[in-house]
Amino acid sequence: MKAYSIIVLAKQVPDTRNVGKDAMKADGTVNRAALPAIFNPEDLNALEQALRIKDRYPGTTVKILTMGPVRAAEVIREGLYRGADGGILLTDRAFAGSDTLATSYALSQAIKKMGKTDLIIAGRQAIDGDTAQVGPQVAEKLNMLQITYVEEVAELKNDTIILKRRLDRGVETVKCKLPLVMTVNGTAPECRVRNAKLLMQYKRARTITELQRENEDYTHLYNERSDLNIAEWTVNDIETDSSQLGLTGSPTKVKTIVNVVLQAKDSKVISDSDADIENMMIELIDSHVIG
């Protein structure tokens, strides 16, 4: 039976889904720093697809690749707790200000360095931007086929894969050959929870910068247990053309950002009493909005 080499692209994102009152500033705008940093939800769906292939084909390796600040190493630990074999944190100021294209370029150069890969799996999109661009752009940069919006791997045999896709208005089943970049939809199965044994095993996994920051002497532990070392790559660890990196390598520029402040409108505030509801319904009927 064939074993596969899989890379999961994951991103640490601010949890923009439920912006609570504590994350709102007095002027009605969002305090981004107050939002918790999480594993991008659809990247977890992607990880699950990778782990399912690993379950079925022993010997398969699943590595997580993430780009971001040092604290983004947390998504690699989360992956290890769920069954991933390792990961690489791509972190450097040279990547700061990257739009989706510059991000995709940096990721694709890291992927080239990671060696032969059968499958690259990413979430469809990240909740902080909702662009759904990085998966297809990484595929293009690597000159690989992409299959987007995957919900299920229906069959995998040698180098042939059958995938079920969820489209805006329907479904599609496609058959193609590896290697391949696939993006996974949020409608795909949820990721398994952390495994208690793996959590114990990897809770001290750290990147080099994290170790330096923690200022604790675990040196002996890391010398004995190489699996606790999370690889940290800077721009010097991959081959890059600096004109394609960061802000310089980003064709799109943010011209202006306007914080959304709620504008009040003349509203009728009514109670939930029978009389108030009945009056409202009568007003709506009389003005032909309903009825």
Place this chain on the structure above:
Amino acid sequence: MNNVFVYCEIEDGQVAEVSLELLTKGRTLANELACSLEAIAVGHNLEGVAAQVIPYGVDTLYLADDKRLYPYQTLPHTSVVVKLFREKEPQIALLGATSIGRDLGPRVSSALNSGLTADCTSLEIGTHFDRRANKNYESLLYQIRPAFGGNIIATIINPDHRPQMATVREGVMKKSILDPKYKGKVVQLNVADYVDDSDFVVEIIERHIEKSRLNIKGAPIIVAGGYGVGSKENFNLLFELAEVLGGEVGASRAAIDAGYVDSARQIGQTGITVRPKLYIACGISGQIQHRAGMEQSAQIIAINTDPEAPINSIADYVITGSITDIIPKMIKYYKKNTK
């Protein structure tokens, strides 16, 4: 040269609504820029496409017609569009933010090393002064979209790369025919020049596209629920109210993430944009991402347990209370007063 291009999506010979909306917007942009509006359709049996798109003011329609080009596949469609864009060098290229547009757009932008902005809610022409380079840019495309979960509105520009690419969701732009007798030119592309046999590596085994989709966009009344509805069961109340009033049920992204209803009902920046006569928002807090898809509703009723819910600020009627209490009363008094 340097015109405005729209990629037209085709399903069973029919041009997608979103493409017609983009042609309408594209015509306006082309007028402002004093350039032509061009369109590209890739597929099979495209004879009827010209009659559908030219009235929107299309000056040149390019057709790539081959039976292998339908249904849509990533690589061959990318090849056609990339090659055509390299020849024609459009300054602006617009695509629908659909399953197809969001698969094709990033691939094309990567191949051309150009910028792409997803899910724009507004497109305008404007200037830009780059202080660092001390350089002035005339006539850039302002790609305006909510970001960061809808808590900010960003204006994105692509000063130095062409085409300036953007995707837009269906229903965000309004479609309108410019002139039923508009004179546009049709150019048949020689497909063999644009695709390679090696592009056809995907076999579509099965494909099922729903024809009659939920008609939320066209519904005069929408009863929409958010996370605050609390459960799938409570959503039944919304369906009941919608049926009594002759409307449809919509939902916020939070309600869909919670699994209360199917994602086809999602209203908001990453869902459907609606403009009904009456929008009844039940248990929806009202993040801007949701509001972007419904704030043009003629009348809005907001029902929330939280008197401070942001949606209240754009509502005509604000009711503080529980939907399990209020919706049955609305049904009761509607029936009583319409008999």
